Amino acid sequence: MFGLIDGNNFYASCERIFRPELRNQPVVVLSNNDGCAIARSNEAKALGIPMGAPAFQYRDLFLKHGVTAFSANFILYGDISNRIVNICRRYCKDLEIYSIDESFMDFHGYDYVDLQKHCEELREKIFLGLDIPTSIGLAPTKTLAKVANKIAKKFPEKTGSVYTLDSPKKIEKALKWFPLEDIWGIGRRYYHKFSNMGLKTAWDFTSLPEAFVQKEMGIMGVRMHRELRGIKQYELSETKPKKGIATTRTFDKRTSDLEVLKERIATFAFKSSEKLRKQQSCCRYVTVFVMTDRFKTDLKQYSNSFTITLTNPSHSAIEISKAATKALEQIYLPHFQYKKAGVMLSEFVPEDQRMTSLFDEDFSQKHHPIMQIVDKMNRRLGSDKLKLASMDVQRTWKMNQKNLSPRYTTDLSQIIKVKAE
DNA sequence: TCTGGGGTCCTAGGACCC
DNA sequence: TCTGGGGTCCTAGGACCC
Numbered sequence: 144m145f146g147l148i149d150g151n152n153f154y155a156s157c158e159r160i161f162r163p164e165l166r167n168q169p170v171v172v173l174s175n176n177d178g179c180a181i182a183r184s185n186e187a188k189a190l191g192i193p194m195g196a197p198a199f200q201y202r203d204l205f206l207k208h209g210v211t212a213f214s215a216n217f218i219l220y221g222d223i224s225n226r227i228v229n230i231c232r233r234y235c236k237d238l239e240i241y242s243i244d245e246s247f248m249d250f251h252g253y254d255y256v257d258l259q260k261h262c263e264e265l266r267e268k269i270f271l272g273l274d275i276p277t278s279i280g281l282a283p284t285k286t287l288a289k290v291a292n293k294i295a296k297k298f299p300e301k302t303g304s305v306y307t308l309d310s311p312k313k314i315e316k317a318l319k320w321f322p323l324e325d326i327w328g329i330g331r332r333y334y335h336k337f338s339n340m341g342l343k344t345a346w347d348f349t350s351l352p353e354a355f356v357q358k359e360m361g362i363m364g365v366r367m368h369r370e371l372r373g374i375k376q377y378e379l380s381e382t383k384p385k386k387g388i389a390t391t392r393t394f395d396k397r398t399s400d401l402e403v404l405k406e407r408i409a410t411f412a413f414k415s416s417e418k419l420r421k422q423q424s425c426c427r428y429v430t431v432f433v434m435t436d437r438f439k440t441d442l443k444q445y446s447n448s449f450t451i452t453l454t455n456p457s458h459s460a461i462e463i464s465k466a467a468t469k470a471l472e473q474i475y476l477p478h479f480q481y482k483k484a485g486v487m488l489s490e491f492v493p494e495d496q497r498m499t500s501l502f503d504e505d506f507s508q509k510h511h512p513i514m515q516i517v518d519k520m521n522r523r524l525g526s527d528k529l530k531l532a533s534m535d536v537q538r539t540w541k542m543n544q545k546n547l548s549p550r551y552t553t554d555l556s557q558i559i560k561v562k563a564e
Numbered sequence: 565t566c567t568g569g570g571g572t573c574c575t576a577g578g579a580c581c582c
Numbered sequence: 583t584c585t586g587g588g589g590t591c592c593t594a595g596g597a598c599c600c
Binding site for chain 1: 566
């Protein structure tokens with residue numbers, strides 16, 4: 144059996160840990176620049192705030208119903224996430240971290256354990272320890288565990304937020320109820336296609352002939368089809384190093400100034416290289432993209448990207464940001480108002496398995512000592528203490544983060560204050 | 565005025581090889 | 583009239599996920 148555990152309305156729940164007066168109150172968490180709603184408490188969902196709702200369009204509604212809006216505090220969410228995983232590991236040795244708020248657990252070998260009870264206890268432990276409500280689904284395949292999880296979340300009273308799909312009868316009943324669009328692997332596109340054919344539920348989908356699914360969706364669809372019928376296609380996957388790393392941002396103002404863009408790109412390149420060094424990889428490709436404001440249809444639109452191939456795989460911030468600047472110069476056109484840009488790194492090799500060119504200088508090696516110092520100091524003193532001269536020394540760029548909560552659990556100076564009466 | 569950011573995997577088709 | 587057969591590798595784009 145597989146278990147899937149996830150945090151309910153995770154970011155919103157994290158914010159509520161330290162603001163208990165917000166329990167049962169509508170809470171949303173906004174994306175970078177306070178742009179869109181990326182998490183909503185149940186109360187906020189009930190007010191009709193959809194996922195991804197642009198904050199400026201809902202400002203009146205927030206005001207009218209006393210919705211508390213937080214700026215995204217990913218440091219806090221990441222730390223709470225780690226704590227949840229640590230508790231989960233006490234209940235299941237084989238665990239795959241699937242996302243910041245979701246983990247799969249492989250319960251093979253737990254034949255003599257009542258998994259339903261086991262998971263109820265796990266849930267309770269997390270709630271007592273961290274004040275985060277979770278839901279758990281149990282089933283013979285990962286895709287069915289996803290189904291079970293959604294049922295647990297949808298019917299907390301009836302299921303106790305833990306739901307097990309362990310018999311063909313139960314599975315059939317669940318799938319006949321389960322909406323087609325909620326299946327793991329059915330996105331907008333496929334939903335459209337299949338609902339036009341009259342399909343409504345997961346059961347309808349499993350009733351399609353496999354050959355037809357293969358034709359329409361390829362191998363991914365076939366796997367999904369089988370998983371829903373209880374035929375296991377996926378195991379836990381171990382955490383692998385990333386194959387691509389990106390740092391991209393929407394700007395708070397549009398700009399056509401090349402110097403401004405160069406500074407942004409240098410900063411994004413630095414951040415990306417930092418992530419790259421953290422996983423001990425070097426990259427071969429550095430890609431830069433820029434784009435105008437896609438929502439301003441009256442303005443001239445332009446978007447482009449350019450990729451530089453490094454002669455030697457590298458994770459030097461200096462080399463990567465130089466390459467990024469060069470790439471930017473290839474695609475920059477004046478007279479456009481840029482709104483978003485990013486730096487993406489790809490084609491990785493482990494830093495200790497690099498093949499270096501016979502003729503070109505190996506900057507990754509050369510810059511290694513200084514990069515180590517930079518990383519060490521930024522880890523200890525807070526990020527951005529040491530940066531490249533091409534980055535914004537004056538901090539002229541600041542994200543809109545009007546309602547950022549403190550880093551309660553990761554920064555001593557921001558620890559929660561308890562009033563002495 | 566205002567609209568996120570970061571990933572994965574698969575597939576078809578082109579270029580090339582013998 | 584009539585022009586093979588079998589591969590590999592790479593890339594862009596499409597679909598999905600949170």
